[in-house]
Amino acid sequence: MAHADPTPLMPHATAAWLVDNTGLTFAQIAEYCGIHVLEVQAIADETAATKYTGRDPVRANELSMEEIEKGQKDPGYRLKMTVQSQDTIRRTRGPRYTPVSKRQDKPDGIAWILKNHPEVSDGAIGKLIGTTRNTINAIRERSHWNSANIVPKDPVTLGLCSQRELDALVAKAAKKAGIKAPEDNRLEGDREALLEELRAERTAAAEARAAEEIDEAGGEA
16 A cells, blocks of 8 residues: 655645545545545544644645545545645655654654564664664664653654555565565454445435435426
């Protein structure tokens, strides 16, 4: 599922806006934002660990209304980020910017990757988390100034990267090291059930709208 397509600057906040303001499926929103469909479900149900303030991707020039309309008409349509936004993202590649509120979580995220995926290079970790080789090495050797308080935590859970980015990084490192990338199928059943439920809801909604249009047309006649 991992790929290198650019994602919105603030994926979770963008997902929150799309959930509240469009008729796109959760799967479409997850694909566009680069997050898991269950994260979108949690945002919609307001059960996510963090309450996100919606960020309008149209005003941010990351998505056009035409794309949203195409997606609403076809649940299988894959949204495309505006060319202008893609170019901006490509031009600004480099160390990841992390909000001040998240920077204190970086050591925990780095420690998690070092513990669970030692095959990932320091350079790759640095690009994913937005840190330096010296910091990574200090955490590995437990010479970091705050080593006593560092607890390995999933960087996705901490909001330091998306699941898609982490999966891509791990898969690439595993391939280079000649080992089989780990597969996590724990959520597959839930994911398929959720997608099936969403399809049924979209179909029912479309049928209801069609029935209303027929009734309105009959009334006008």
